[in-house]
Amino acid sequence: MSINCAWLSKLTKPINLKLNKNGQAYGLTVLAPIKKGHADKLRNTLAKIPPVDVDSPLANIPLTHNARFNVIDDLPFIGAPALYDHLQNQYLLFSCVFDTGNSNASSVEADLDAYLQQMFAAMPEDITKIWGHCVDFPEPLTLPAFQDFVKKYQISGGLFFADYPDNSAEQVRRSLFEQKQFIHFAIKAQDIKGSEPAQLKADFYAFYKTLANTPTPPAGSII
Amino acid sequence: MTTQAPVETLDLEDIQGFIMRSYPLPCARYVYVHIDDKQVNAARSTLEKLTELVTASTVWPDATGLEHALNIALSFKGLMALGLPTSSLISFPSAFAEGMARRKILLGDEGASDPSKWDKVWQDSNADPKKSIHLWLAVFAADESKRDSYYSQLAKLLGLGSGMSVLGFEDAGRLKDPTTQQYVNTEHFGYRDGISDVEFKGMPFPHVDGRGKLMPDGSWVPLATGEFLLGYPDESPENPLAPIPHLLARNGTFMVVRKLHQNVASFRCYLNEQSKKFPGGKELLAAKFVGRWRDGTPLTLSPDKQDPILADDVNRNNSFTYKDDRDGSRCPMGAHIRRMNPRDAMLFSKLADRRRIIRRGLTYGVHTPEDQPGNDTDEHGIMFLVMNSNFERQFEFVQQQWVHYGNDFFQGDDKDPLLGNNDGKGKMVIQGDSKTDRAPHICTGLPSFVNTRGGDYFFVPSLTALRQIALGIISTI
Numbered sequence: 001m002s003i004n005c006a007w008l009s010k011l012t013k014p015i016n017l018k019l020n021k022n023g024q025a026y027g028l029t030v031l032a033p034i035k036k037g038h039a040d041k042l043r044n045t046l047a048k049i050p051p052v053d054v055d056s057p058l059a060n061i062p063l064t065h066n067a068r069f070n071v072i073d074d075l076p077f078i079g080a081p082a083l084y085d086h087l088q089n090q091y092l093l094f095s096c097v098f099d100t101g102n103s104n105a106s107s108v109e110a111d112l113d114a115y116l117q118q119m120f121a122a123m124p125e126d127i128t129k130i131w132g133h134c135v136d137f138p139e140p141l142t143l144p145a146f147q148d149f150v151k152k153y154q155i156s157g158g159l160f161f162a163d164y165p166d167n168s169a170e171q172v173r174r175s176l177f178e179q180k181q182f183i184h185f186a187i188k189a190q191d192i193k194g195s196e197p198a199q200l201k202a203d204f205y206a207f208y209k210t211l212a213n214t215p216t217p218p219a220g221s222i223i
Numbered sequence: 224m225t226t227q228a229p230v231e232t233l234d235l236e237d238i239q240g241f242i243m244r245s246y247p248l249p250c251a252r253y254v255y256v257h258i259d260d261k262q263v264n265a266a267r268s269t270l271e272k273l274t275e276l277v278t279a280s281t282v283w284p285d286a287t288g289l290e291h292a293l294n295i296a297l298s299f300k301g302l303m304a305l306g307l308p309t310s311s312l313i314s315f316p317s318a319f320a321e322g323m324a325r326r327k328i329l330l331g332d333e334g335a336s337d338p339s340k341w342d343k344v345w346q347d348s349n350a351d352p353k354k355s356i357h358l359w360l361a362v363f364a365a366d367e368s369k370r371d372s373y374y375s376q377l378a379k380l381l382g383l384g385s386g387m388s389v390l391g392f393e394d395a396g397r398l399k400d401p402t403t404q405q406y407v408n409t410e411h412f413g414y415r416d417g418i419s420d421v422e423f424k425g426m427p428f429p430h431v432d433g434r435g436k437l438m439p440d441g442s443w444v445p446l447a448t449g450e451f452l453l454g455y456p457d458e459s460p461e462n463p464l465a466p467i468p469h470l471l472a473r474n475g476t477f478m479v480v481r482k483l484h485q486n487v488a489s490f491r492c493y494l495n496e497q498s499k500k501f502p503g504g505k506e507l508l509a510a511k512f513v514g515r516w517r518d519g520t521p522l523t524l525s526p527d528k529q530d531p532i533l534a535d536d537v538n539r540n541n542s543f544t545y546k547d548d549r550d551g552s553r554c555p556m557g558a559h560i561r562r563m564n565p566r567d568a569m570l571f572s573k574l575a576d577r578r579r580i581i582r583r584g585l586t587y588g589v590h591t592p593e594d595q596p597g598n599d600t601d602e603h604g605i606m607f608l609v610m611n612s613n614f615e616r617q618f619e620f621v622q623q624q625w626v627h628y629g630n631d632f633f634q635g636d637d638k639d640p641l642l643g644n645n646d647g648k649g650k651m652v653i654q655g656d657s658k659t660d661r662a663p664h665i666c667t668g669l670p671s672f673v674n675t676r677g678g679d680y681f682f683v684p685s686l687t688a689l690r691q692i693a694l695g696i697i698s699t700i
Contacts, residue, residue, distance in 0.1 A: 183650075187665050191500065 018108065020157045023165025024101035025065065026111050032153040033089040034071070038133040042092060043071055045129050058096075059220030060122035063115050065162075065169045067096035069130060092134055099168040112154075116147045174216045181211055233425035235280040237474045237685045238452065241294045241361065242581065242610055243280050243426060245417060248292060248363040249397040249406060250370045251585050253480075253606060255344055255390045256358035256381065258304040263695075266305060266386030271693035273360070273380060279686060283427040291364040291373040295689065296478050296681035298322065301357030305692055310699040314466040315682070318614040319477060323679045324349045329619050331627040331644040336675035342482065344391040345677030354390055359480060359681050370394075393482070395606045398590035410586050411485045411603050412641070412672070413509070413593055415519035415534070419541055419564060421581050424448045424455075433542035436579075437572040443542070451581055452476055453612055458576050463612040466682075467699050471692075474685030479609035479618050481678040483642075487597035490672045501653070501664050508666075511653045512640045514558035521560075526553040544572075551654035552661075557634040559641050562625040569631060578625075580617050581610035604676065614680060645669040 020027050034042060046069050050056045058067045070093040075085050100111040120127065120143050127146065131137050136152065138145035164172050185207045189200060240246070258266045278292035297305070299320045302312060318326060324338035324345075332338060338349060347354035362377065364370035374392075381387050397406045410416045422434035423446045435445040436458075449457030453465040454473030465472035498505035506529075510516040516525070519534040523543045533539055545561070545568040548554055554561055561568055563582070565575045588603025611617035624630075627644065629637040638644065640651045649669025655661045684692065691697050 183665065186663075187667050190662075190665060 020160060021100070021108060021111075022160050022162040024099060024168070025162035025165050026098050026100050026108070026115065027157040027160035027162065028094070028096045028098065028112065028115070028150075029155050029157055030094040030150055030153050031072075031091045031155055032094070032131060032134040032136075032149075034092055034134055039071055039073070039090045042130065042133040045133070046071070049126065049130075054218050054220040056220055057123035057126045059218070061098075061115070061118045062219060063098040063100075063118055063169065064219070065097040065099065065164065065172075067094070067098075069094055089135075092131070097162055099170075101168050109151075112151070113147055116150055117143060120146050169219065170216065173219065177216055178211060181207075181214075233280070233427075233448070233452070234474060235283065235427060237687050238280040239294050239683055239686070240278040240280045240282050240286075240292060241363070241583070242451070242476055242683065243283050244420060244428070245583055245585075246278075246282075246286050246289060246292050246363050248289060248365055250364045250367055251395045251606070252362040252364075252370055252374055252392050253395065254360040254362065254374075254377075254392040255348070255356045256360060257353070257355060257388050257390050258301060258357040259386050259388070260304040260306070262386035263304070263306045264386070265384060267693045267695055269380055269385040269387050270305065270358075270689065273377075274686060274689040274693060276377075277686060277689065278363075280427065284429075289365075290369055291362065293363075293373075293377070294361045294683070296359040296361075296480075296683045297692075298355070298357055298359070298679055298681055300352075300355045302682065302692075304355075304357050306695060307692065307697050308699060311467060311471060311697055314699075316464060316466075316477075316614060318619065319680045319682065321680075322349070323479065323481070326619065330622050330675075331638075332675045333644060334646055335671060336644055341675070341677040345482070345679070347390070348679065356390060356679060358387065367396075393587060393606065395585040395587040398586050400592065401590060402592075407590060409517070410584070410605055411487050411588070411590065411597075412490050414513055414515070414517050416584055416586075416605075418515070418519050419560070419582065421446060421451065421579055423451050431538055431541070436576045437544060437567055441544075446576060446579060449612060450577070450579060450617070451610060451612055457612065458573075465612075468697065471684070471688045471697055473687070475688055476610045476612060476683045477614055478681045478683050479607075479611075479614070479678065480681060481607040481609070482604065482676040483607050484602075484604040484674045484676045486599040486670065486672050486674070487591055487601075487603060488599045489670050491597055493670065493672075497666055501666075502661070508653075511555050512559060512651070514554040514560035522554040522558075523548050550657075552656035552658070555651070555653050556632045557629055557637050557640065557651050559639055561632065562639050563621065565625070565632070578617055578620055579611075580621060581608075583608040583610070604673070607678075610683065640666070640669055641672055643669070643671070645671050647671075 053059070058064050072087070072091045072093055074087050074090075077084065098115045100114075124141065128141055131149070136149060138149050167175075185204070189203060273293070273295060276293045277295055282289055282292070299312075299315060299322065302315070323330070324341075327333065327338055338346070344356070348356040360377065362370060362374050364373055378389065381389055398409065398411070399405060400407055408415050420434055422428070422431060425448050426445065430445070432443040435443050438444055447458045447460060448455035449460070449463050453463055453475050454469065455462065457463050494505055494509055498508045501508045503511075506517065510522055514523070515521050516529040516534070518529045518531060519540055520530045521540065521543050523545060524530075524539070525533060544566050545554065556568070564579065566572060569575065584605040584607045586603070586605050588601060591597035591603075609618045626639040626642050629635055634652065637650050637652065640649065643649055647668055647670045651666040651669060653664040653666065655663035
């Protein structure tokens with residue numbers, strides 16, 4: 001089984017891994033063919049997985065910026081005089097942006113391996129529940145088999161836009177948290193009338209020290 | 224043949240007059256009418272008589288000598304009651320068919336603004352098919368007695384055997400000083416209102432800078448007609464989505480009716496309390512909320528003081544951009560007018576060109592003089608009308624993304640300080656000025672100064688369409 005649409009296959013092999021990186025961010029795109037007759041069950045499985053917030057299994061993969069699953073039925077007909085272009089399969093799209101900045105990986109491929117390793121550790125049951133509806137899904141599931149499966153159906157990003165090419169998800173979350181805390185501090189400081197610059201400075205240092213010791217809210221939480 | 228096909232003239236006799244501009248008439252009565260679908264022939268004949276009285280855009284450019292005016296709009300249920308064929312009904316946009324109450328999550332109508340808290344006439348309209356508001360009549364007049372006498376004429380048309388019945392009405396109009404009985408020039412919060420009109424191609428008025436769209440060379444030109452009237456190319460440029468048949472849609476528009484209750488005491492109290500902390504004082508704080516001083520002077524043009532000559536000059540009081548105010552040191556990034564019409568605030572003014580709306584408002588209730596605390600409970604507010612060719616792209620987008628969210632203006636999830644459903648938890652940042660070392664000021668604990676008390680989505684047909692509906696000859700076959 002391989003990706004069978006003419007123009008899509010151009011994006012498949014050989015994969016230009018460099019196209020998948022923007023700064024330290026990696027854009028992973030996987031198009032896995034769905035087993036015949038499984039799309040409705042897969043949609044039902046996906047509908048029951050919490051989409052956002054801390055309950056999403058994807059929030060347990062610390063490197064994730066954002067990720068989504070999408071069932072693709074076919075190409076839309078875009079009107080005459082277009083050629084009819086059909087997919088011979090339904091596909092499960094997995095599109096995800098993750099961090100590579102903190103990894104010690106030596107290559108772009110190793111970056112992907114490291115992410116898939118985290119994913120495998122964080123949500124092994126969900127991986128089977130979801131991708132189990134796809135062709136070639138390895139059974140029994142092992143980490144190397146999962147990595148091979150994803151790479152087999154990975155396509156190149158083409159034009160990869162990353163919201164935060166240079167900052168990790170952890171840094172973004174921390175910054176939003178600190179921004180919010182700082183607004184609280186600024187409001188408090190503004191309400192103290194006639195506060196002396198020296199006092200304000202001391203208050204700020206105290207605030208900063210407390211902030212530095214406050215942990216970042218967990219991944220997936222709305223800050 | 225040419226690829227450039229600007230609409231230079233419009234069929235003014237076919238377009239309802241209140242779409243173009245507010246009449247120079249200070250009194251209004253909005254009448255909510257139910258159509259008995261078992262008497263559809265009688266109702267159609269009444270509609271035909273009403274259509275003869277409808278004020279068209281031929282009264283412009285000046286509307287001089289106009290003593291009264293009448294305009295008409297229909298809800299989706301109204302079109303059903305008048306027997307439009309299903310094939311035509313299903314061609315209307317889904318937002319219109321659904322109506323305003325069911326769009327409450329998009330519009331931020333929650334808490335005190337929830338449809339379950341609306342005025343009875345609007346609640347009934349949503350709940351009871353026998354009390355649905357089908358037809359919206361707007362009577363405008365030079366004074367109250369002219370309004371009353373003109374309305375009594377209309378009321379006869381709507382009497383027994385008309386196939387229609389009046390569910391209720393609401394009077395609105397310019398505010399008067401309770402002692403002198405002279406008109407004041409403001410709404411209940413003390414701001415001069417009605418400065419920002421849009422300008423689109425084919426309007427029967429001389430060009431005014433600042434109303435249309437901003438071009439890359441800094442000039443202002445009229446917006447595409449199709450942003451506001453159906454049947455003409457819009458800014459994309461394509462014809463906006465419109466119902467069929469074509470004649471039903473052409474020269475018509477879609478209208479939002481929104482009754483906005485104003486919490487006068489909350490507003491005045493907040494302004495007094497917060498201005499104690501705000502270094503610029505009360506009037507500057509009031510100006511920072513809106514982006515204009517209360518007399519209408521734009522902060523961007525006059526950041527330090529009101530300028531009555533500028534405020535009164537229609538050629539200048541709306542002619543500005545945010546080119547030299549990128550950091551919001553004059554007009555704050557989250558100020559009301561910067562949200563409602565961002566002009567070039569987001570760098571690409573084309574983004575704003577597709578979100579423009581015609582805004583009309585007439586106050587209702589009794590004016591509380593500025594030196595009194597006022598109250599929140601009396602019936603006072605603004606009968607707000609919006610006209611656009613696409614509810615979702617225009618009004619609903621502005622309401623959801625710009626009134627109830629601030630990300631496009633780098634203001635996080637801050638809401639509009641005046642219109643936002645702030646519920647005591649609102650926040651607004653008044654940016655500082657690095658040139659003068661003025662520190663930023665953060666307003667916190669903003670309450671909801673305004674609550675929704677009713678309203679719905681309406682179709683404002685052309686006179687041709689009204690006559691065809693009245694004749695029962697709308698057909699898609």
